[in-house]
Each structure stands twice: as C-alpha cells, then as structure tokens.
Amino acid sequence: MAIAHPGHSKIYTTDTYATRSTSLADNYFVRTGDAAKWAKAYSDRIQKNLDAGKTEFEITADNASYPPSISGIQNGIIAYAINQMTWTTDKAAVTLNATGSAKSFTFTAEYASKSPEVSLYGRSITLKDNIDVNYYMEMSDSVFEHDAYLEFKIGGQTYKLNASDAAEVNENGKTLYKFSCPVNAAQMSDTIETRIVIDNKTEEEYLYSVKEYATELLSKSNEYPEETIKLVKALLNYGTAAQNFFKYNTDKPANAILSDTDKIVAAADFAAYKAVIKTDSANSQSNGLTYYGSSLICKSEMTVRHYFMVNEGCDINNYKFSYVNADGNEVSLTPKKASDGVYCVDINGIMARNLNSNYACKVTGKNKACIFELDYGPFSYSQKVINSGNSSDELKNLVNALYWYWYYGYRN
Template sequence: MNNHVGWKKTTAFIMALTLVAGNMPANVGGFFTVGTGIVATAVPPSENNSGILFENASIINSWTSGDCTVTLDSEGTLTVSKNEGSGNGAMADYGSAADRPWHSISSDIKSVIIEDGVTTVGNAAFALFSGLNSVTIPGSVEMLGYRSFYSCNLSSLHFDTRTNDLTLNVQAFKTNPFTTTDITPNNLQYVPINNSNAEPASLTADALKNGNIIIKGVSIVYTPVEAKAPTYEENGNIAYYVGTDDKYYTYDETTSSYTEIDLEDTVIPKLEMQPSMNIVVDSSKMDLNFYVPIADDYSISDYTVTYGGEDQTLSEIQLSNKNYGVFTVKCAAKNMTDEKQFVIKNGDTQIFSENISAAGYLKQLKDHSTYGPMVKSMLRYGAAAQNYFGYKTDDPANSGIEGYGLDTLKELKIDDNSPSQVQYSQAFDLQYSSYYGMNMTYDYDTSLLIAFRITGSYEASKAELEEKFVSETYEVTYEKDNTGNFIIVKVANIPIKKLGEPVFTFGGVDVKATDYLARIANNLEKSDKLRDLCRGLYAFYASAT
C-alpha cells in the first residue's frame, strides 16, 4: 500500500469542502451544510453536465507541402495551415496536378480552407477540384501560383482585407464559372505584373482568370476605442480599433500588426454577481467546488478559468434559475492554508481574480452562530495535520482562532471503548489469516485499512476475507501488502459524519473508524503529534454530528 503510514501510526482524515470566492447564490442555502448538504453540490459536477456532445469531422490524412501542412477530414475539407516555428508559410509548387500528393482524391474535395499565415499557394495546388464551389483567400497570402485553382467549379470568390499586394500568376483561376459580380469585396483593384506602375483598374472576372496581375492592398486607417471595465450592472469592453473598412481589429505592438476580430469579441460580460462558495461535510473527500455565475446572454464557453495557474473545465449547473459553471479541485487537510489564485477570463480579458485558501474562507465563518464551532474544529484539525506532516507549520490553519489551539487537544477526553485485539480476532474467526491491526489513509479520501497476517496460502486467505468482509455501503478491496505477508482490507471513502457507524459487524463486535481513532488518541506510547492528529480528527467528527 502506498498511501498509509505503518500500522503503529494513524492517519489524517479528509474533510469535504466546497469553496469559491464571494457570497452564496440567492436561495441556495446556508453557508455551511451538514447532513443532507446542498443538493446541487452533493452531485459531482460531471453529473451536472448538460450532456450535449458535438461530433467533429475527423482528420483522415495529412501531407507536408513546403512550409505548410495540408489535412483532409472526413467531410471532404482540405485545410492548409502554416507550420509553426518554421518557414514563411509558402506551399510547394507542383509541375502538374498529378504531382501533388492529394491528386487521387481531387473529385472528393468539397471545400478548401486556407488559414491565415499561409503566404503562397503553390502551382496547380487545387486545380481540377470539380466539387469546389467557393473559396476565401486570406489577407496573409501574397502569391497564387500558376493554375493554382485551374478548372474548378468556383461560383463565389472572396478576398479577406489585406494591406499587402497579392500576385496572381498565369491562369490562376482559368476555366471557372464565376463572374465579376461573384467577387467580393467589389472594390478591389489590380495592375498588370509587367506594368506595376500603371493606374489601378477595377478587378474583373476575366482579369482573375487570366492572371499575371497584382491585386493592390488597401490602406486602412484605424481609430482606437478605449477599454472599459465591466461592472455588476453593465458590460465592459477590451481596447480595439475600428478600421475605415468598417471592420474591427486588435493591435499587436510586438509585430506592429492589426488582427481582425468580431465586435462581440470585444465585449466583457458583466459578472452580475460574484463567484460563490459553500461548505459541505457529507463527503469523505475535501473538494473545492467553484461556482462561476454566467451572465445573461452568455454561455459557459465564453468563460475560461484557472486555479493556481492550471486551466479548469467548467460543467454547467443551474441554481435558483441562475446558470453557473462549476469546477472541482482536490485538497487535503494539511493543505488548508495553501493559497492559490482563482482567475476568471472572458477571452483574454481578466474579469475576476482573488487568492483563495480553504483556511482563509473558513475563518470568515468562525463566528457563525450555528457553524462556528465546527469551522473552528476543522481549522484545528488542519493545523494538527500540518504539525504531524511537518507542512507549513509557520502558517497553521487555526492561527487566530481563540480556544482552538493544538494545546486544547490534550484537554479533550475521548472515551476508548474499542474492542481489544483478542475480541477482534475471536469475532473475525478466521482460518487462513489472523487479525493484525488497523490504519487509515491520509491522502485525498478517508478509508479504513484492516491488516491480516497470512497464515495459510495467499489464495485461501484472500478468498476467506472476500467472503467475510462484504459491504453494501462501501467499496471494499483486498490487496497484498509490499512485504507479501499481509492482506489489507480497505473500506474506501467513509463520510466524516459516519466515522462512528460500523462498517462491519461480527458476532456483536463492531468495526468502526472512531474506535481506532479513540484507541490511538489515548495511547501514551504514541507521539504527541500522532495523538493530536487523531484527537483533532475525532473532535472534528464530533462537531459535525
């Protein structure tokens, strides 16, 4: 077993905690829920997911073409993208259509996507694509090769806004059915390649089909729009620019370039209300569940969240007719004072940031009339775990909590009515193994471990234990320890409130986690740190019941 101490040591229990920054959502419930818990938080976030799935076309083939990668998906779309970190985005040239690696599936191509960053479309790259009806040439493309779109079936042709010139070699669009009115935008101008100083003329279908021309770039004047911070009453916006082409842009100072965006991408949704938090102690795990309120007219996909610098996946849930995105992170008792930054963004714009720790939140509730004593017991237990494991002892979870110092654990009286070793052995009545001792895990979950020394064969001992130690309530596993001399029966994930309930009963003798804790808490042969750990956990359990 990898997550328990030796059988002469006990372990720290894990508590269940749901946590987020801010106040409770309206009508969700009290700050601290004991017993039934908040229904919404009792269900794992994955079960609250709407279950809507989207089937995407799968990539079925790919090729390298110069500085680009060309991929084919199952819907017949050919996509050209610039290879990251190498080259200038130019595709390879091909002597004829038959020379390109995707020629055999030419008739199956329904769509061609040229991604921004591609600078050159190679000779004959997309010639003879009879199923290709329309294409968009991005602003990054500076060269269309000889017969690059020769003899396709193009009836629609669009050129994205560009400030650089675009050179078309001979017959780039020859033998396509589009007319001049099918070209957008309709204000493009060109000059012949062999007379680049000529007066620009309006672009026509014939000029495109014949090629050997330069489509002139457009000079755009950009007017800045300042950023505005969102409030809880209205949306804000990020800084952006409006071009004389009536489009919207962001500006990158490092590259001195403008990037076109949708206007809606500049809008920062109002928060409407702060992220919320509540605490649940029904579980056997310590979960930090964060609730991100989703503004009206926005969806969960409009938000990105990080916790401690790690990206989090939001699951959708509705509380009191309000939509939230929920994510869960794990925590152990000794980590209660670990402070991590919780950040919410809309796009690249940060709309919320706060440093969060379990202990910090709990201390806000220490004087609550109903839950105060339990909160203080949780914090004291967290400090006992820190002390036992030697973790951040200079920042104890119970600092500033009067009357709940670690010294008060020595004053606690915990009655030890646990069965003796002999009583357990007689009650278990085993033939192929003998009872040795108990332990508890101290990682993320709370599990009781019972060790049995193998006295017969391993197979016979395991079969006997599997037959006797059965639970309808908990998951039970049976594993050989590292020495090979013991089998460990593990009762997994016992809720804190049920530590005092039997997990097994044999001949009137109950097996309970609290009996184990009480026995260690009163054993003067154990270290002070270990006794404090068990007493702190027992006291926390008692305050929750």
C-alpha cells in the same frame, strides 16, 4: 461603365487594359458621403436579418423601378458602402458581404463566436468525505466552445477541471458552474493557486485557502449560529493537529487566528466505539490468513485501512473481502500488497458525518465460510490510539481534534 455600356464590358476585363479600376474607394459618391447615406437607409432591414441569425438573405432595392443602367450602378456603390460598415448582434460580431444588383441586394453573413466571458461569483467550503474548496463561476455559453478549464495548485499537486465537467447550480436565479478543489486536513493553511485558462491563455488568477475562508466567517461570527462558529474553530484545530502530526507547514498553523482558549483540544470519549473483531476459530492462522491491524488515513478523504498477513504458501486471491457501507449495501474490496506477505483493503470516502460509524468488514475463504468479521470505524482507531502507551502526543491530539470536528458538525 460596364453596366451603363454593356457593349464595352469586354475591354474593362481584358489583361491589356491599362487603367482597370479595382476599387470603389475613390468613387465620387463614396468620397462625398452620399453612398453612406444611401446605405444607412437599409440598416434596419439588414440588422433585423442579422438578429435573426440568417447567414444568407436578400433585400429588395428601393430603386428597383429605376432603369438598370442607373440602379445597377448605384446599388453596386451602396453595397460597397454597406461592406465598409461594422455589423454586430447581441451575441456576436458579424462579417457581412453585400452584393448589389439592379433590383436587390444579396447578403452572406458569418457570425464570430462571442468572446468567452467568465467571472468568480463566490466560494464555499464543503465538508463531506473530503474537504473541498468550491469556486462558483459565471460563464457565458461561448466558454464551452473553447478549451476552457480551471486549474488548482496546492501542496505541490495540480488539479485540472474542464468547464464541461463543472456541476451546474442555480443561485438566486443565476446559472453558476461549481469547480471543487480537494484539500486534506494538513493543507488548510496552504494557498490554493487558481487560474482560469481558455485556449491556453490565463484569463483570471485567484489565491485562497481554507484558513482564509474560516477567517472571513469568524470575523462575522454574530451573523452565524453558535454551533457553526464552534464547527469552524474545531475545523481549524483539526487542521493544526494534522500539520503537527505530519510535520507539515507547522510555522503557519491553521488555528493561528484563534484565542489560546479556543486552541485547546479537549480529550474525547471514544469508549463507545470499541472495535469488535470476530474469527471463525481461536486460531485464525489455520485459515492461512491473520488480521494484522488497522489504520486511519486522514487526507482529503477519510479511509479506514485493514491489514492482513497471508501465510506462506497461501494465495490472497483465495479470499474475498467486502464491507457494508452507510447505505446498508455490501461493497467488494480489492486487496493491495503492502509488503511481503502483508495485504491491505481500504474503506474509502467515509463522510465526516459518519466518522462515529463502524463498518462491518467481512473476509471469506474458498468455501465462502466467514473467516473474519471486523466491526471497525474511524473512532475505533481513535480509541486504540488514546489507550496505547506508544501513541505520540501529536497523534492523540489529532484524533481528539477529529472527534470535536465531527461533534460540532455532525453529531445531530
């Protein structure tokens, strides 16, 4: 009415006007469906702008040549009908607001973030410095606009990996995101509880284990090289040996799926891996430091730990510790207190393929003169275990199983 009769516009906006109209829901053309038909004529032009991602745009009215008292009214009704329609693009839902005038329509568009999509593509096991169970996920770009992460629970520990920290890999033309859960040898039978969380909401949950992965592979043994099958069996025996030594989850041995013959762990020959320990004098204690011994830590990663005793009145900070890594680079080591007067240094992250390698660990004093040189590796420790009358059968079985795990997987 205000468009058709401009002189009367004021009375339709005054607070005292008793029958003010606030909606076009009961408009004649809206009720008959004509307004929806008129609006549909603009659908393709609107959609083209939305697909281009425009947030503001204008479309010339088809009735722009009509008198404004007609086109202005009709286009207001058409705009109302357009606003009742559902609009989307292939990327997002759209909230569209249309305003009609005598000669054109103006639009503002707000694009909602597309719902994040994530799904499991596959899994694998990586045997490097640790045992990793890898999850390969397909994720839409919108996942990274949210607080999204994978959570792993195993053995009472929880690991949280943000989507933004996942490694990007390409598989058969697909972009996948790799999330890895570390597992130590004794946990091969443990179920890994995995869940995908987006904005504090659990989207998917999975249960898996190293043992389950091995079972799937062995069930298709005819599809894999013989050496691969031997490695998987050796891996399961290593896991079981670790369970027995650490007295962990022994009622669910990792190698339960193997035959009695395959469960037998043969004695390994560690003769070639004897440790070599050099000192600057026959009495190393004259330097205030004594080599105390070494150990092997078999968790999710392999660590050689050396212990040293500091004489009373001497300061551990007066000594420098280092070792030469597999790449030939010298790496500094930081001593940690193990007990009163005893300190240790760790050579961490020893790759499975390097279990047969010795690492030259050097200790120097204030004058930078070498006090100790230890040529020592995981199998040096293993040789000591085998030759010691004090070693338990469980520990001997563990180092033997570790040897065959290396032998079938990495000796070449």
